[in-house]
Amino acid sequence: MISFIVLMSIVICFSAILALALNFQWGLGGMVNFGLAGLYALGAYACALLMLKGGFNTFFATIGAMVIVGVISGLVAFVTLRVAEEDYFAIVTLGVGEMLRLVALNEDWLTRGALGLSGIPRPFGELVPAEYYAYFMLAISAMLVAATVWFLNRVARSPFGRIMRAVREDDVVAATLGKYVLWARVRIFAIGGALIGLAGSLHAFYYQYIDPTQFSTIVIAYAFMAVIAGGRGAHAGTIIGAAVVMVLLEGSRFAKDIIPWLDSDQLSAIRIIIIGVGLILLLIFRPQGFLREYRLQVELK
Amino acid sequence: MKKVTRRKVLKTLGAAAAAPFAAPFLNLAHAQGATIPIGVAVPLTGNSGPYGPDMAEAAKRTAARINNAGGILGGRKLELFIEDTESSASVAANLTQKFINVHKAQSLVGYWGTPEGLSSRPIAIQNKVVLMVSSAANAITEGDTQGYVWRFQMKATDWGIVISRAAEKLGFKSFGIMGLQNAFVLPIMKVFEERITGAGRKVMDSLIYNPEQPSYRAEVERIFGKKPEAVCCFGLLPDFVSIMREVYRGGFDSKVIALSIMADAEGKFVQAVGPQVAEGIRHFQPMPDVSASGYKKFVQLMGAPADRLFLFPPNTHDQIAITALAMEKAKSPMAVDWSKQIINVGNGPGEAVDDVVEALKLVRAGKNVNFQGAGSSCDFTPNGDQIGRGMGQWITKGGKSAFVEYVKP
Amino acid sequence: MLQTAFNGIVTGIIMTLPALAITLLFGVLKFPNFAVGAMMTVAAYMAFALNAGLGWPLTVATVTVAVVFGGICIVIDWLTFRPLRERGGITLMVASLGLGFVLENLARLAYGNTARSFAMELARPFRFFDIRMNREQMITIVVSTLAMLAMYVLLTKMPIGRAMRAVADNPSLALVRGIESPRIIRWTWFIAGMLLAVGGVLIGMDRAIEPLMGSSYVISVFAAAILGGLGSPLGAFIGALVIGIVSEMSTLVIPPNYRIGIPLCVIALILIFRPQGLFGQAYIRK
Numbered sequence: 001m002i003s004f005i006v007l008m009s010i011v012i013c014f015s016a017i018l019a020l021a022l023n024f025q026w027g028l029g030g031m032v033n034f035g036l037a038g039l040y041a042l043g044a045y046a047c048a049l050l051m052l053k054g055g056f057n058t059f060f061a062t063i064g065a066m067v068i069v070g071v072i073s074g075l076v077a078f079v080t081l082r083v084a085e086e087d088y089f090a091i092v093t094l095g096v097g098e099m100l101r102l103v104a105l106n107e108d109w110l111t112r113g114a115l116g117l118s119g120i121p122r123p124f125g126e127l128v129p130a131e132y133y134a135y136f137m138l139a140i141s142a143m144l145v146a147a148t149v150w151f152l153n154r155v156a157r158s159p160f161g162r163i164m165r166a167v168r169e170d171d172v173v174a175a176t177l178g179k180y181v182l183w184a185r186v187r188i189f190a191i192g193g194a195l196i197g198l199a200g201s202l203h204a205f206y207y208q209y210i211d212p213t214q215f216s217t218i219v220i221a222y223a224f225m226a227v228i229a230g231g232r233g234a235h236a237g238t239i240i241g242a243a244v245v246m247v248l249l250e251g252s253r254f255a256k257d258i259i260p261w262l263d264s265d266q267l268s269a270i271r272i273i274i275i276g277v278g279l280i281l282l283l284i285f286r287p288q289g290f291l292r293e294y295r296l297q298v299e300l301k
Numbered sequence: 302m303k304k305v306t307r308r309k310v311l312k313t314l315g316a317a318a319a320a321p322f323a324a325p326f327l328n329l330a331h332a333q334g335a336t337i338p339i340g341v342a343v344p345l346t347g348n349s350g351p352y353g354p355d356m357a358e359a360a361k362r363t364a365a366r367i368n369n370a371g372g373i374l375g376g377r378k379l380e381l382f383i384e385d386t387e388s389s390a391s392v393a394a395n396l397t398q399k400f401i402n403v404h405k406a407q408s409l410v411g412y413w414g415t416p417e418g419l420s421s422r423p424i425a426i427q428n429k430v431v432l433m434v435s436s437a438a439n440a441i442t443e444g445d446t447q448g449y450v451w452r453f454q455m456k457a458t459d460w461g462i463v464i465s466r467a468a469e470k471l472g473f474k475s476f477g478i479m480g481l482q483n484a485f486v487l488p489i490m491k492v493f494e495e496r497i498t499g500a501g502r503k504v505m506d507s508l509i510y511n512p513e514q515p516s517y518r519a520e521v522e523r524i525f526g527k528k529p530e531a532v533c534c535f536g537l538l539p540d541f542v543s544i545m546r547e548v549y550r551g552g553f554d555s556k557v558i559a560l561s562i563m564a565d566a567e568g569k570f571v572q573a574v575g576p577q578v579a580e581g582i583r584h585f586q587p588m589p590d591v592s593a594s595g596y597k598k599f600v601q602l603m604g605a606p607a608d609r610l611f612l613f614p615p616n617t618h619d620q621i622a623i624t625a626l627a628m629e630k631a632k633s634p635m636a637v638d639w640s641k642q643i644i645n646v647g648n649g650p651g652e653a654v655d656d657v658v659e660a661l662k663l664v665r666a667g668k669n670v671n672f673q674g675a676g677s678s679c680d681f682t683p684n685g686d687q688i689g690r691g692m693g694q695w696i697t698k699g700g701k702s703a704f705v706e707y708v709k710p
Numbered sequence: 711m712l713q714t715a716f717n718g719i720v721t722g723i724i725m726t727l728p729a730l731a732i733t734l735l736f737g738v739l740k741f742p743n744f745a746v747g748a749m750m751t752v753a754a755y756m757a758f759a760l761n762a763g764l765g766w767p768l769t770v771a772t773v774t775v776a777v778v779f780g781g782i783c784i785v786i787d788w789l790t791f792r793p794l795r796e797r798g799g800i801t802l803m804v805a806s807l808g809l810g811f812v813l814e815n816l817a818r819l820a821y822g823n824t825a826r827s828f829a830m831e832l833a834r835p836f837r838f839f840d841i842r843m844n845r846e847q848m849i850t851i852v853v854s855t856l857a858m859l860a861m862y863v864l865l866t867k868m869p870i871g872r873a874m875r876a877v878a879d880n881p882s883l884a885l886v887r888g889i890e891s892p893r894i895i896r897w898t899w900f901i902a903g904m905l906l907a908v909g910g911v912l913i914g915m916d917r918a919i920e921p922l923m924g925s926s927y928v929i930s931v932f933a934a935a936i937l938g939g940l941g942s943p944l945g946a947f948i949g950a951l952v953i954g955i956v957s958e959m960s961t962l963v964i965p966p967n968y969r970i971g972i973p974l975c976v977i978a979l980i981l982i983f984r985p986q987g988l989f990g991q992a993y994i995r996k
Contacts, residue, residue, distance in 0.1 A: 003402035007395075032800055034744070034807065080981060087742050087940070088981060090803055091932045094744075095974040098929060105482050105511065106967050115440050115484040116390075116416075118423055130427055134402075207394055208423040211484070213416060214391055217925075221811050224804060250395075266822075268387070269815040276812035283805050284793045482967065511967040515926045516917050518717050519961040519969070526713070542825040543917045550844035552835040573825050573918065578832055 006134045008250055013141035014202035016242040018219075019226035020148050020235060021195035026224075027232030028156060029188035030168030031077070032090050035097025036223055039193060041215035042100050043069045043200020048117045048210055049110065058123040058205070066197040073193025077186045097220075105212040116211025120204050141202055148195060149235045155191070164188055218272060222249070225275050228282045245275070336380035337373070337634050339364070339624060340400030342393055342421070343411040343617075345385035351567045352413055352613055355603075356435075357383050359614035360410065362602050363621040363657065370658040373629045379621070382406065386417045393417035397424045397432075407636040408628075410620035412436060413613065415485035425449055431636045431643070433620040435613055437587075438485045442685040448640045451623075451685040453616040453676060455587040455692070455710070457485060460560075461492030463692045463708050464533070464585050468497060468558060471583075473531040477524040477555065478507035479544070481536035486560070490535045497533075505529045510540065517544045518551075525553035533558040538566045542573045549578040561586035561695060565702050576700030583705070588693040589615045589676045590707065595655035599675030610693075615676030622657035623647060623679060626672055629664045646672050647679040713841055714958055720847045722934075722954020723854045724916055727909035728927065729934040729946040730861060731902040737878030737941035738898040739791070741802040746931065747924035748813035749903070750910030753779045754919050755817045757911045762829040768911070776907040783903030784896050810925065818921040825918035828911075846915045857908060858947060861901075865943055870897050878941055930957065933973030937980055939987025948988065952976075 018040060025033050033039070047065035050056040056064060080092045104111045111117065128136045155161055163184050166174040175181045204210050222245050230241030249271060341360045343353035364379040372378045382404045386393040393412065400406040401424065409425060412418045412434040418441045425432035432450050434441055437457040442450055455463075468476070476497055480490035487509070498504055505527045510520050517540065524532055525548055532555045534544060541563040548557070557564075564570050564584035571579045589596045591610065599615050600607055624639075626646040631639035645651075646664070649671025654660040660670045672679050677690040694705040728746055735743050753775055760771035790809055794801050835842040865871035876884040877894045885891060913923055934953045938945025957972040964971075980987060 004399055007398055007402070026800075026804075030800065032803060079978070087736075087799060087803075088936065088977070088985075090742060090744070091929070091936065092974075092977060092981070095929050095933075095970075095977065099971055099974060102511065102968060102970060106509075106965070112440075113484070114482050114487065115438065116419060118419060118440070119444065120423075130429075207391070207420065208427075209390075209394070209420045211390060211416060211419070213389075218811075221808070224807065228804075266819050269819040272815040273812050273819065276808040276810075276815070279808035280790055280805050280812075283797075283801060283808075284790075287797070287801070508965075509967065513922050513926055514967075514969075515913075515923075515930065516721065518721070519714070519958055519966050522713060522717065523961065523966070539823075539825050539918075539920060542827075546827070546832060546918065549832050550835055550846065552837070552842050552844075569824060573827060575827070575832060 003134055006138050008246065010134070010138050010141050010202075010206055011250075012243045012246045013138070013145050014199045014206065015222070015226065015246050016145050016239045017148055017195055017202065018199035019223050019230070019238045019242040020145075020152060021192045021199065022223045023227045023230070023232065023235070023238045024152055024155075024195065025189055025192035027227055027234075027238075028161070028164050028168065029185065029192070030171075031185060031189060033093050033189075033192070034090050034220060035076070035093035035095070035100070036196065037215045037217050037219040038097025038100035039069055039073060039196045040200045040203070040219060041104055041210075041212065042072065043197035044204040044210045044215070045104055045111055045117070045200075046197065047201035048120045048204045051121050052117060052119070053110075058121060062198065062201040065201045066194040069197030069200065070190045070194035073196070074186050074190030077189035078182070081182055081185050101212055101215060104215075114211060114213075116209055117204075118209040120208045120210070122205045122208065137206065144198065144202070145239065148198070149239070152235055160184070160187070221272065221275050221279070222246075225279050228279055232287075248274075336378050337408075337628070338380050338382060338400075338404045338406040339621065340397070340404060340406040340409040341381050341383040341411045341617075342386045342396050342400070342409065342417065343383065344388045344413050344417075346387050349388045349414050349562075351569075353385065353411075355611060355614040356411060356413065356617040359599075359603065359611075359617040360621055363618045366602065367621070367625050367657060367661070370661070373625050373661065374632065374634060377634070379625065386412070386414070388414055388417070390416035390420040394420040394424060397421040401425075401428045401430055407431065407634055407639075408620075408624040409433065410624065411617060415441070415483075419484065422446070422450055429637050431624070431640050433623070435616045435620075436485065437489075439488050440484060446685055448643075448685070449636065451643055451681065452687050453620050453679075454687060455690045456686050457488035458492040459710065460585070460587065460692065461489040462496055463710065464489070464558070465493045465496035467585065467692075467694055467708050468493075468531065468533070469500075469502070471531075473556065474502055475529040475531075476502065476504045477527060477529040477532040478504060479520060479524050479532065479534050479536070480507070480509050481540055482509050482511050483537065486535040486537070489560075490533075493533060493535070510536075512537070512540055514540075514543075516547070518547055520544070521547040521551060521553070525551065525555055528553075529555050531556040531558055534563070535560060536563055538563050538570060538573075542570065545574055545578050545582075549574075557582045559584045561693075561702075564697065565695065571697065571700045576697075579697045579700065582697045584695050584697070584702070585692050585708075586612060586695075587690055588612055588707065590691060593655070593673070593675075593678075595673045595675045595678075598656060613676075615674065619672075619674035619676050619679055622660075622672065622674065625657060626660055626664060626670070629661055644681050644683065646670055647681050711962070714962060715955060716841050716843070718955035718958030719951065720850060720954070721958055722951035723851055724909070724912055725927065725931050725934050725950040725954055726854050726947050727857055727905045727912070728931045729938070729950040730858070730943055731905040731909070732931060732935040733938065733941055733943060733946040734874070734878075734898055734905075735902050736935070738874060738895060739802070741799040741806070742932065742940070743806045744803060744928065745806040745810035745813060746906060747926070747928040748810040748817075749779075749783070749906045749924065750913060750927070751817050751919075751921060751924035752813045752910070753903075753907035754910035754914035754923065755821060757907070758821075758826060758828060758914065758919050762826070765829070768828055768830055768915075772908060772911045775911070776904040779907040780900035780903035783899040783906075787895065787899045814921050814925060821919075821921075823921060825920040827918055828915060830915070850912050850916065853908065853912060857905065861905075861943060864901070870894075874898055929970060930954075930973045933977050936977055936987055939989040942987065942989040945987055945989030 043065045046068045047061045050061035050064045080089050171181050226241035226245045230237030343356045345353040368378045384396050408431050410433045415436040415438040418434040418436040426449050435454045561584040564582045627639040627642040630642040651669025651671045653671045655673040663670050680689050691710045692708045695702040757771045757775045760766045761768050833845045835844040873889045934949035938949030957969050960972050
């Protein structure tokens with residue numbers, strides 16, 4: 001049972017990084033990312049392919065995945081936002097996400113299509129004995145979550161962080177003040193993308209097998225839920241949000257024993273309905289989430 | 302706010318650092334347990350949900366029979382942990398982790414679908430636990446499995462070979478082929494395409510399509526529009542429903558060849574499209590040799606009428622039986638030891654026995670056996686593929702599937 | 711070739727109603743509603759329940775569902791979007807995403823993942839020269855054309871339609887002229903709901919009814935609305951036709967499994983060369 005909890009904690013860690021990335025793009029940067037699932041898949045595939053086909057080690061493969069997803073995210077933001085507004089940006093990200101999933105599904109020569117990629121190496125997989133590996137992986141994942149939070153806090157308090165919030169609150173005013181809005185947004189999206197790449201890499205390390213079905217649109221709902229529950233802009237809140245969402249999801253598997261008349265299709269439908277309703281209710285009644293944006297509080301004093 | 306974050310993170314890190322020291326004690330619990338845990342992962346819900354319940358029942362009855370006859374390894378009983386894979390790869394992966402880490406199982410059986418098998422394979426190999434799947438995709442046994450992965454099903458490429466032979470026999474000369482982008486059906490499609498060409502037969506066109514498309518009109522137009530005598534479609538139920546509606550409404554009349562999981566699916570296909578659309582579709586499915594005595598005994602064990610056709614539960618029976626025999630032969634419940642005996646008890650050499658309790662007695666007496674299972678003769682290649690399982694052919698008439706013939710492997 | 715072009719026209723016509731609904735909603739409410747796919751799915755299941763469950767003729771079932779679903783949309787708006795109206799487009803967009811997940815899974819909860827069909831015998835196609843046309847395609851063409859005509863009359867001849875266009879053009883000016891925006895918003899939802907319901911039934915007839923049927927159209931339908939210039943009803947109609955024809959014809963050249971890339975490329979091209987769409991007007995937000 002303890003190993004099972006450890007494994008779930010690893011899942012929570014990479015969900016948390018994914019949610020932190022979305023929080024950065026949406027909560028701090030004011031840009032929605034409906035292509036999250038596809039970019040997450042890109043991160044996992046890029047990491048796996050760099051190792052399996054490119055011969056990179058786990059460290060450089062992760063860095064590579066972060067760079068690739070970061071650059072692609074930045075490009076999407078640049079091309080779209082140069083000419084259009086958020087309304088279009090949402091549909092473009094949705095489309096790009098779908099395309100990435102289709103590429104993963106159809107380009108057999110590269111991704112092995114629906115067969116998925118198996119035998120993905122793990123960091124220090126040779127050195128750490130198998131029975132301790134879960135603990136080791138949890139330690140790495142937790143450290144990466146901590147590093148992500150540290151990094152994002154640094155960014156949020158830097159001059160760039162101020163520009164970000166200015167752009168989020170009112171891009172026209174920010175532009176009037178002489179801030180280069182487009183460039184700021186491209187950077188925000190690229191940094192968020194790099195973090196999505198990191199989360200994707202951890203996903204690949206954890207499952208050691210990835211296929212297109214693991215990256216369905218539901219991932220988007222979970223991540224948005226985690227961010228909204230935790231409070232837009234609040235890092236600790238986002239981590240807690242991700243943990244609550246994952247525990248609810250995994251916990252509801254045990255609900256089968258309590259309500260046996262529902263089959264798992266119906267249970268998973270109910271899970272998503274609860275997530276969706278919760279998302280809307282939180283947006284309406286508690287837009288600031290459980291915890292509030294760190295910086296904002298200080299500024300109010 | 303920041304302090305809370307740091308403290309929380311530190312706490313997590315601390316827990317993670319302390320955990321390895323606790324680990325050895327956790328592992329002690331299972332070393333000399335009285336029962337032998339076996340993880341049974343079957344699809345009870347999701348799109349392959351209809352197949353799971355009978356598999357679970359077969360596992361229960363087989364284990365009960367072995368236990369009632371005194372268990373194995375000097376009286377230890379088999380204990381089954383039956384869980385639902387929800388027909389999903391990641392659920393199956395989490396279950397496999399749970400079987401291995403929580404229940405300390407050394408044998409994992411069931412695993413009907415290809416995604417479930419593929420996602421669980423690396424976990425089983427890494428933990429040195431035997432994984433016995435009922436799924437078809439070639440990839441499951443490809444590469445170095447270290448002898449831990451065993452397939453109790455026909456390999457996908459063999460499905461293609463058998464179906465192509467049946468199609469030859471039906472006398473069609475021109476073919477259109479469509480296949481779903483899916484790990485399990487694509488190898489079938491590719492082999493079929495290779496085998497069917499030649500001897501005056503030709504493939505006019507073939508394409509691969511995606512799941513969950515808004516419509517399949519363009520695909521149907523391209524393949525059926527060339528008017529081949531027969532179109533072979535390899536996919537799953539939802540896409541086949543859309544495709545066949547389009548075929549019927551498009552006024553095409555090529556004969557259609559498909560898999561039973563698409564064109565029958567326990568009657569769901571006819572229910573979805575109506576009998577006139579389904580009329581005349583030929584469909585194939587691996588099946589046990591119903592004339593074999595091992596299969597007949599299995600039907601008795603299930604308490605079912607003698608003419609009842611079980612497609613997959615016999616494999617689950619064989620998985621449990623082979624587990625028990627190999628453990629008994631190796632005199633050890635640990636997969637590191639008994640995985641090496643699987644091929645010995647399955648292929649022989651030794652006396653051919655079709656009853657697991659009889660076979661266990663012989664093994665205990667130090668004799669060699671060649672177990673003949675309910676689903677097949679339980680013969681394997683060294684990399685874990687099963688050989689010697691055939692396919693059945695059916696044709697849909699008046700909304701019902703009529704059995705045509707058993708095609709030998 | 712001809713057949714493919716014809717198929718493309720029908721695919722386009724199927725998308726006109728949802729594209730029109732998106733464009734109306736965007737015009738008045740100023741946010742893209744990502745729940746339209748799931749809304750069509752739910753409406754199709756409701757029609758399925760009346761048609762296959764209670765044995766009503768499909769026409770009666772569709773009309774009933776259209777009216778009821780128009781009302782449901784008003785309620786949905788009152789519960790979900792009204793409290794968020796002042797929060798800006800992005801929040802509304804995220805709420806619509808959440809709403810979409812809820813609706814789609816309500817359908818899944820009630821009917822499972824299995825594909826279903828309306829209680830309607832499939833028929834073999836009619837042939838005109840070399841072109842095959844099936845009954846569902848003819849129904850789709852007739853119904854969509856009628857709906858488009860009705861919309862045209864509504865938007866140009868009727869006071870409520872003109873008021874909707876006024877609000878879409880300039881909400882504050884419309885307010886000054888005494889046009890009450892909550893009432894217009896209710897009407898917009900009602901009409902969009904009816905369009906989506908009919909669109910859902912047409913899609914259900916075309917393929918099969920299953921939980922993902924609506925959302926698989928979302929990208930194409932948005933591309934159609936954007937191509938026509940979000941907010942322009944005529945543009946939505948033409949946009950849908952263009953997207954339909956181009957994506958079906960594209961299968962002659964590119965592998966059919968990348969068809970979804972076509973609407974995406976169209977969006978990209980439009981954004982680069984004519985961001986206001988073919989028939990939209992450039993507008994300045996502030």
